[in-house]
Amino acid sequence: MAVNESTRTAAAARVERLREATAGAGLDAFVVTADESIAYLTGFRPLQLERLFAVVVRADGGGAVVVPKLDAGQVAEAPDSLARVSYDASSDGIPELAELLDGAARVGVEEDHIVFARSAALTSRGHELAPGGGVIFELRARKDEGEIEAVRRACGLLEAAYALVWDVLRPGMSERELNGRVASFLRDGGATDSHPVILFGENAANPHADPTDRVLREGDVVCADISACLDGYWGDLTRCATVGPPSDWVLEVWALVRDAQAASIAACVPGTPARDVETAERVILETRPDLGEVLHGAGHAIGLAIHEPPFLVPRSGMPLAHGMIFTIEPGLYRAGLGGIRLEDDVVVRDGAPEILSTLPLDLVEISL
Amino acid sequence: MAVNESTRTAAAARVERLREATAGAGLDAFVVTADESIAYLTGFRPLQLERLFAVVVRADGGGAVVVPKLDAGQVAEAPDSLARVSYDASSDGIPELAELLDGAARVGVEEDHIVFARSAALTSRGHELAPGGGVIFELRARKDEGEIEAVRRACGLLEAAYALVWDVLRPGMSERELNGRVASFLRDGGATDSHPVILFGENAANPHADPTDRVLREGDVVCADISACLDGYWGDLTRCATVGPPSDWVLEVWALVRDAQAASIAACVPGTPARDVETAERVILETRPDLGEVLHGAGHAIGLAIHEPPFLVPRSGMPLAHGMIFTIEPGLYRAGLGGIRLEDDVVVRDGAPEILSTLPLDLVEISL
Numbered sequence: 001m002a003v004n005e006s007t008r009t010a011a012a013a014r015v016e017r018l019r020e021a022t023a024g025a026g027l028d029a030f031v032v033t034a035d036e037s038i039a040y041l042t043g044f045r046p047l048q049l050e051r052l053f054a055v056v057v058r059a060d061g062g063g064a065v066v067v068p069k070l071d072a073g074q075v076a077e078a079p080d081s082l083a084r085v086s087y088d089a090s091s092d093g094i095p096e097l098a099e100l101l102d103g104a105a106r107v108g109v110e111e112d113h114i115v116f117a118r119s120a121a122l123t124s125r126g127h128e129l130a131p132g133g134g135v136i137f138e139l140r141a142r143k144d145e146g147e148i149e150a151v152r153r154a155c156g157l158l159e160a161a162y163a164l165v166w167d168v169l170r171p172g173m174s175e176r177e178l179n180g181r182v183a184s185f186l187r188d189g190g191a192t193d194s195h196p197v198i199l200f201g202e203n204a205a206n207p208h209a210d211p212t213d214r215v216l217r218e219g220d221v222v223c224a225d226i227s228a229c230l231d232g233y234w235g236d237l238t239r240c241a242t243v244g245p246p247s248d249w250v251l252e253v254w255a256l257v258r259d260a261q262a263a264s265i266a267a268c269v270p271g272t273p274a275r276d277v278e279t280a281e282r283v284i285l286e287t288r289p290d291l292g293e294v295l296h297g298a299g300h301a302i303g304l305a306i307h308e309p310p311f312l313v314p315r316s317g318m319p320l321a322h323g324m325i326f327t328i329e330p331g332l333y334r335a336g337l338g339g340i341r342l343e344d345d346v347v348v349r350d351g352a353p354e355i356l357s358t359l360p361l362d363l364v365e366i367s368l
Numbered sequence: 369m370a371v372n373e374s375t376r377t378a379a380a381a382r383v384e385r386l387r388e389a390t391a392g393a394g395l396d397a398f399v400v401t402a403d404e405s406i407a408y409l410t411g412f413r414p415l416q417l418e419r420l421f422a423v424v425v426r427a428d429g430g431g432a433v434v435v436p437k438l439d440a441g442q443v444a445e446a447p448d449s450l451a452r453v454s455y456d457a458s459s460d461g462i463p464e465l466a467e468l469l470d471g472a473a474r475v476g477v478e479e480d481h482i483v484f485a486r487s488a489a490l491t492s493r494g495h496e497l498a499p500g501g502g503v504i505f506e507l508r509a510r511k512d513e514g515e516i517e518a519v520r521r522a523c524g525l526l527e528a529a530y531a532l533v534w535d536v537l538r539p540g541m542s543e544r545e546l547n548g549r550v551a552s553f554l555r556d557g558g559a560t561d562s563h564p565v566i567l568f569g570e571n572a573a574n575p576h577a578d579p580t581d582r583v584l585r586e587g588d589v590v591c592a593d594i595s596a597c598l599d600g601y602w603g604d605l606t607r608c609a610t611v612g613p614p615s616d617w618v619l620e621v622w623a624l625v626r627d628a629q630a631a632s633i634a635a636c637v638p639g640t641p642a643r644d645v646e647t648a649e650r651v652i653l654e655t656r657p658d659l660g661e662v663l664h665g666a667g668h669a670i671g672l673a674i675h676e677p678p679f680l681v682p683r684s685g686m687p688l689a690h691g692m693i694f695t696i697e698p699g700l701y702r703a704g705l706g707g708i709r710l711e712d713d714v715v716v717r718d719g720a721p722e723i724l725s726t727l728p729l730d731l732v733e734i735s736l
Contacts, residue, residue: 047576050480050668050675070663073574073703089646089665090682111485112418116477117499119484131485184552192578206441208415210560278457295438297457300418307418314458335441 007043010146012079014139015041015057021135023059028104030057030132031097031122034113036304037136038065039232042078046071052093052118055082056100064100066093094121101127108132137309141301142323147233148347148356151303151325154235155345155357157189158226162239165198165224166364171243175200175211182226191228195306198224204338207295207331218243218368221250221338223331227306234306236327237357238343241364253291253332253340254363260284260330261342261361264298264312268326268346268353274316281330292332292339299327302345324348325356375411378514380447382507383409383425389503391427396472398425398500399465399490402481404672405504406433407600410446413672414439420461420486423450424468432468434461462489469495476500505677509669510691515601516715516724519670519693522603523713523725525557526594530607533566533592534732539611543568543579554596562596563674572706575663575699586612586736589706591699595674602674604695605725606711609732621659621700621708622731628652628698629710629729632666632680636694636714636721642684649698660700660707667695670713692716693724 018041022030032038032055039045042065046053053071057063064083065075072086087096101107104127109119111131119129143151161182169178175198182196200216203209204223216222220243227236242250260281267280278298285294298312302325310318312326320326324347331341345356386409390398400406400423407413410433414421421439425431432451433443440454455464469475472495477487479499487497511519529550537546543566550564568584571577572591584590588611595604610618628649635648646666653662666680670693678686680694688694692715699709713724 050677050679068664070574071576074576092683109484111488112483114484115480116482116484116487116497117479117501119487120479120499129484131488133485180552180555183555187548187551206438208439208442296436309418311418315460 006146008077008079010144011041011043012081015063015079015081017139018057018136019059019063021139022057022108025108025132025135027106027108027130027132028059029101030108030135031101031114032057032110032136034110036308037110037140039304040140042075042082044075044078045232052097054093054097056097058104066097066100068093094118098122098125106130108135110136133309140303140308141310142321143303143325143347144323147303148323148325150231150233151235151345152356154228154230154233155237157186157191157228157230158235158237159357159359160189161185161196161226161228162224162237162359166241166366169216169222169241169366171216171218171368174213174215175203176213179211186228191230194226194228196226198222198226201338202336205333205335207333207339207341216243219247221340222366223339223341225341225343229306232304234302235345235356236302236306236343237345237359238329238341239359239361239364240340240342241366243366244368245365246363249291249337250340250363252288256285256288256291257330257332257340257342258361261328261344264328264330265344265346265353265355268320268328268348270319270321270348270350272320274310274312274318274320275314277312277320277326277328278314285330285332292334295333296331299329299343301325302327320348322348322350374514376445376447378512379409379411380449383431383447383449385507386425386504387427387431389507390425390476393476393500393503395474395476395498395500396427397469398476398503399469399482400425400478400504402478404676405478405508407672408508410443410450412443412446413600420465422461422465424465426472434465434468436461462486466490466493474498476503478504501677508671508676509678510689511671511693511715512691515671516691516693518599518601519603519713520724522596522598522601523605525554525559525596525598526603526605527725527727528557529553529564529594529596530592530605530727534609534734537584537590537609537734539584539586539736542581542583543571544581547579550594559596559598562594564594566590566592566594569706570704573701573703575701575707575709584611587615589618589708590734591707591709593709593711597674600672602670603713603724604670604674604711605713605727606697606709607727607729607732608708608710609734611734612736613733614731617659617702617705618708618731620656624653624656624659625698625700625708625710626729629696629712632696632698633712633714633721633723636688636696636716638687638689638716638718640688642678642680642686642688643682645680645688645694645696646682653698653700660702663701664699667697667711669693670695688716690716690718
């Protein structure tokens, strides 16, 4: 993430909002451990391996960023309200963390990130840990305009990648070669990370398959899911193609998925429970079980992380709010034949939802 | 990871060894959640985002691999001793996991992987969780010959990357451009992931800095750390260079680091406590505090993960054993000037330790 004064000012304000939210939740302190949450609060995105990185914010004032000594040089741009605490290779960072939590009875943690070894170490020192992921995701979920523009820029890079894909893809090219070229293109365009998953024919029936040496053949469907992280923020789009004219199956599935996507996007307005966005597309997709299977939810929030809460799944009643950005990505899959998915990144606005890319949905036809 | 019959046979044997170790540790069951541990036991390396993936092995027989429905197609090659359990988007996978643990009082977990939300959910269902990372790392740490050859192949790819680096690197090229070219080269060579961290001049004083637009200049030191994952296994090497003739500081630091590395490699014999490998290099590096600072331990085990236990740090008394593979990577760093690190991957043998690359340590001189 590029660090500059406005990033630093934004980070400082976020630390204070977290402090207020911590107090408001009846917590004495909050321990932030997820990479993206640390980036949100400090402008520094850690390289987390086995070493502890954390931001501590105390409801009674004060706080710190805790990093291995090795990374102490990386947190220079963190807000001044956070002390810098580093530990050397003789420590696992827990004693330093515990010292910052001195006297804090109830401590919020990111329950989907902090690991058992660390939560057990804090518990054994007398802290009562409370699942607080919701507290920080409540902050992270409502993106400011700077963040929305960052996702839009990431989508812009993806649009350029699609132009490349449809330009170079021809029968005989392998999934591995194509995905490699796209990853190179994205990196050359400034992406710090990317996940192109462009699958051919029957491989596209598995939305999480890895690209293989399978080469493109006449009659194949192509399901092209491309995501990339640019300046700390992710974009994630999916478009589809056929090699030669589409089959009736492809035409029917594509039209159904397009309708499902439109219905879910229309549902992306403030106050709608997350599950209703999923329902909006599923009721359409499930009208045609003969065409294929629904294998996943409607989408997920996107921002500093490629997948972050809220998730658009049946078990989530979280109401949508202004500034939230979601992938909307209905898909239908049929084993042996392939899959069709259409995905855009959509920001919830007080008015109508806004799609953060300008890429047509069109089913592309690759010439033989 | 390429799956074939020998991989499948190896995975099936590992599941049985884990079952024996689980019983031996007085546990009723083990829940494996780390990506690489799942790969070790099933040949399938998950794409873990928010969804639960796990392998359950029960001391009393039986076990399963638990995956989101979306990924059910990926575990076809897992050992037959593991049932396939998948869950759809209406579940978070915990009920399915709990059913597999029915009646198991003491359950081992990977304490450095399983997150608080999941450990708390299992605890609230009456299971007593025990930190069991040591149980599975005891298995994973002792690599078989197939695994050793896989790390050797990854190192071979890195050696080719160094040839590229020293061939193309000239004053005026930026860190970003060079690291991008290396990542492309590694991917084209089959790497599924890589972390080139090649830093110039004063940037090399921070061993974990990210590549920037800093361009190479006369008089710079270059610290080139390159790692890549090939067929599921990582290699990780570091070599150094100067632009034009090396300064006296570089020559002195390089010779000291080389001696430190030789001492640590010589200490890599069965029975040596991990901390003694670190001491072997540190006592040499610390003879010259005027030259720079020691910022990290001696290294870490490497295999399915780029960093895995045992770690060669002062707090680890773990005895080295035949088949363990470690990075040995002493370094000395001086703010404003740069850093020198030399890194090889070394397998502990009942005889002498074996270095898994053939790349000379030589300080390279880049012509102006």
